[in-house]
Amino acid sequence: MQEVVLEDVGLLLVRAPAGLLLAAHGTQKLFGWFGGDGPEATGRGFESLGYSRGKAMAVLAGLTELAAGLGLALGLLTPLAAAGVIGIMINAAVAAHGANGLWAQNGGYEYPLVLGTLAAGFAVHGPGRVAVDHAYGYAETGLWWGLGAIALGVVTAAGSLAGRRAPAGSAPPEPAGPSEPAARAS
Template sequence: MTEKPKDTSAPIAEGTASPTGEQSAVSSSTGRGVTSPYDLPTGEMPRLHSDTAPRGPELSKDVPRTDEELGLDPEIPSVGEQARANDPTYAYASIPPAPGAGGPGEPSRPLRRRNGDARRGTLDLGLFVLRLVVGGTFIYHGLQKLTGWFNGSGLDGTRDMMAGGGWDHATLSTILVIAGEVGGGGLLVLGLATPLAAGAVLAVILDAWMWKQGMIPGFQYKSGVKSGVELESILAGTAVVLLLTGPGRLSFDRNRGWATRPAFGSFAVLILAIAAAIGTWYWLHGGNPLTGIGPFN
């Protein structure tokens, strides 16, 4: 039998040079060459070492991880970042919200609609119909006095009627009543400058109410007679309603606050309209329109 030739090649020790002069590394556990530092059994990357130091995965120093160890200054927030951090508005958003349509501090229109503020149902349509009826009625009577249409008296006939009814300065009284009926009625139909329009027609109709009521002693509410104030009472009440509720969104005032949420301003216009009617009555007519009613004698 022939003996197999012995393998005289010895394994190359870890960290020794190969016959070709190249540096090689052999794993003691697997016996295969290591082609990358990550292929070491420990899974760690060897660190720098000197030629005389033992080779292996030992680390010479810790790797810096913080800004202080890297020699960097800590990041200081700017004044704007500090203000946004203290503002609860920026707690969940990086972009500041847009201001509301009603001004600073008020919610925007989409937000008001989501909160149910815009759920008005048929209210705006009802106010629009009411404005058409009330404003159209005043325009009708004003055109009768101004142009003589609809079997009206015209300017001359209206002036004579005012003079015969005890009004001083009949021409001025005629101008005031026509301006209030035609101008105020037209603005009511459009829903434009509604508080002033409603105040104007209210002052005119209150003077008409006092004029007819003072013709005969006693309360003259019945319609169908010359001194009945039933129509004047209804028109005055609807003018007050429009003044206190606003014209609604189907109007030229739809972007105004008084269109849907009238407040103290509309109430102040109501007081001024009543005061203007009383002042005009005493200045241009005089007398007590409540003569014969209850304690007024």
């Protein structure tokens, strides 16, 4: 049996709170726990972001956050959990926060970017020895596993985002007039 080293403890100290907080976000959507809105109200929010069948999307997002967050926290099927985190965080960054820029204090995508990046790092590096994967001898790590997890997350996010329509209340940009530079229209 390999000895647990400081690196493994450090990985756990990053992995566990990030995963548990994401799992808690999932329970907010699914059950209304921790001040969440539950699936009905969260579904209306998803519809306002342009997703059809908002309640179903809220349940899917909640289940993904719960399962991927717990997987990350426990170090369980880490590449798959990381792919789930990456996919859901790309959706959050683009659909819910993208228009607000980077910084969280402005409603931006800073938090989804950090969680998605952490997940990608764990997919490449692995969860460390203080993890369910290690306890059961499942140690699928390395660059190719990481790239595979990132690709799976990106593909699932792209599929979900592709089905969105223009969010309620948004208007397409007006074309530039004859005296305005074309760059201002974008």
